[in-house]
Amino acid sequence: MVKSRGSRFASLAAVGVLLIAAAGCGGDDDKGDDGSGDGGNGTTGKVGVILPDSKSSVRWETQDRPNLEAAFEAAGLESIIQNAEGSPDTFIQLCDQMINEGVDVLIETDLDPDSGKACIDKAKNAGIAVIDYDRLTLGGGADYYVSFDNVVVGAQQGQGLIDGLKAKGVTEGNIAFINGAATDNNATLFKQGYEQVIKDDGSFTVVADQTGDWDPDTAGKVFDGFYAEHPDLVGLVTANDGMAGGVIARMKAAGVEGEILVTGQDATAEGLANVLQGYQTGTVFKDTSLEAKAAADLAIAIINGDDPASIATGSVNDSVLGVDVPSVLATPVWITADTVKDVVAAGQANAADICKGIEDLCSQYGVQ
């Protein structure tokens, strides 16, 4: 199909015309005008990605962006990758821009179900396929979902806390949860995982349970409140490395860092350094290059009009719509001090960033 995508999509969207599905509509007229360009394998098409923010986790800019760029480049796709920086209004503006620029596939990580769905609706009205990236927009109706098995992520956090406590000889006691943001479906799935594992194990009592809103400072304050009320806490499931960092800062102020065990997620440099120092019992390594590759593979199939069913072999239920969304789900890995080096070997963290000021620990654990 010959087309001048930018102008065509803009004008058709303006008059509210419903375009046919993007499958098979990959054009070639604006190849190389922006984004990462054509990888030289003959495939053309343009994808737009909206990332949520850079504060709730450094992963979005330090891991996802470079991995997505590399995956699109390898696939010969042009790409526009933008970050909504925590603002639903910006999220919608970026969505409009990408639709007007004529992306063939829109890939989004929502900030909340409302703005996430609003963007999916706009894209679908313009005939653009949508892939939910990392977070499923509940009730959104995206065509595909790319993520990790997020209940398993949570189960690894719960089991990691139990194992860390038992390794210290702590076989019972009070623990607490600091969960992710209530607007993020993943936070619900993570909690399902750790709650179940801790219940099945039966050794520890959950005495406090609150959201830290994916915010390090908020998580630190939540910890202060928990600790004031339960000074006998032995451990905390803290849902990601950023919040764990906020909690550990408050533990240092109280002089209990390393005594009350904390979990994390994302295998960030900060998290890995806290693991090596024994402040964090572990972190979940989600190799975002796998997520990025899955998104690129799906986009290519959609653009070429191939059936993506052989790629999206899994499914995740959207409980609001009552439908199973075809999905690609990668497998997360629990990391302790002994395996921090594996994250570096996988190219997903730099020894230089992790080891600043803790060079001895890095050489002890073979992190280089």
Ligand code: BGC
């Ligand atoms: C992601 C986590 C991330 C959190 C905060 C979740 O949806 O799966 O990796 O730490 O959002 O950004």
